[in-house]
């Protein structure tokens with residue numbers, strides 16, 4: 001049985017938890033306020049889910065998802081995630097996260113920042129350009145006409161393979177952008193950001209991205 005640690009129990013964290021539980025994964029999920037505040041979510045998710053602290057979720061995880069506001073990235077426990085594949089859904093909203101000069105000056109990407117913080121983890125960008133509600137509702141079987149595609153990027157090929165298999169389980173095609181340094185192509189305000197697109201359209205939108 002695979003246990004997924006999900007750090008962040010908001011829109012994306014809870015949608016992913018729902019989708020994962022439905023596919024037979026065990027989920028350990030955390031927020032900032034403590035496991036006792038996640039009772040309603042756990043009741044909805046059922047026996048395959050439990051609430052924990054972020055540290056416990058990271059420790060229990062075979063692989064993990066970090067889905068908190070970017071400004072909280074520094075709080076994510078790096079030690080217990082070392083050696084594990086970690087999916088990062090982050091986007092930069094300066095209105096929420098405060099100004100981050102490295103991003104404003106295009107010197108890094110949000111997921112490079114996650115990789116830099118999560119030393120030893122294998123970080124992949126995932127699920128960052130799909131509205132939370134679509135994660136469990138817009139998937140379609142492989143080969144379906146106009147199947148929605150999602151992008152990933154990582155410096156670790158096994159993390160890309162992992163995300164590709166997971167996207168397929170959720171009903172999405174994958175477009176691999178390449179290294180984390182290239183992942184700006186699917187960040188906020190780029191053509192591929194939060195629009196419904198199939199794989200050809202996503203590839204075209206990534207190619208049209210301008211930094």
Ligand SMILES: NC(=O)c1ccc[n+]([C@@H]2O[C@H](COP(=O)([O-])OP(=O)(O)OC[C@H]3O[C@@H](n4cnc5c(N)ncnc54)[C@H](OP(=O)(O)O)[C@@H]3O)[C@@H](O)[C@H]2O)c1
Nearest residue numbers: 008009010011012031032033067072075090091128131132
């Ligand atoms: N919403 C979308 O459709 C969407 C789509 C794609 C990507 N994203 C991106 O994905 C990330 C998460 O988005 P969201 O909409 O799910 O956010 P959200 O609904 O605001 O939820 C954020 C979650 O992170 C938790 N959190 C905050 N600080 C934490 C910390 N220090 N330790 C542990 N947990 C912490 C919050 O816990 P508390 O509530 O206890 O504070 C909450 O459960 C953001 O970067 C967002 O830009 C969002």
